[in-house]
Amino acid sequence: xxxxIRVWKELDLADVEKYxxxxxxxxxxxxxxxxxxxxxxDPVCPGCGTHFKYIGFRRKIDVNYLxxxxxxxxxxxxxxxxxxxxxxxxxxxxKLLDL
Numbered sequence: 001x002x003x004x005i006r007v008w009k010e011l012d013l014a015d016v017e018k019y020x021x022x023x024x025x026x027x028x029x030x031x032x033x034x035x036x037x038x039x040x041x042d043p044v045c046p047g048c049g050t051h052f053k054y055i056g057f058r059r060k061i062d063v064n065y066l067x068x069x070x071x072x073x074x075x076x077x078x079x080x081x082x083x084x085x086x087x088x089x090x091x092x093x094x095k096l097l098d099l
Contacts (some may be wrong), residue, residue: 004066006080013087019053022081023069030097040072 020031021038021080028038035047044051060067066078 004063004070011079013091015056016079016084017088019050020079020084021052021055021073021076022058023055024058043075052076054079056084 016031018032021029022029023040027036028040028042029036030038030045030047030050030052032050033045034047035045038045038047053076055073056079057068057069058081070078
């Protein structure tokens with residue numbers, strides 16, 4: 001039997017920022033150029049041409065929704081968007097304080 005389980009893996013934040021597809025309730029956003037209103041089915045950003053490698057969700061998702069999305073976006077690496085935002089926030093604060 002197979003199932004989804006969270007795994008923590010060290011990733012290059014610059015790579016995630018560059019190739020992240022952020023899915024919301026009605027549409028999605030390219031994290032690289034911040035183009036909003038992207039159709040969830042688009043594999044490439046219509047604004048900057050980025051081919052997405054990672055996907056994160058703005059809302060909390062349950063396993064059933066994740067399984068459904070895995071069928072549609074199985075070629076992408078799923079990340080916890082909240083974890084990503086926290087790390088980016090800490091990095092940006094550190095940059096600001098180091099000036």
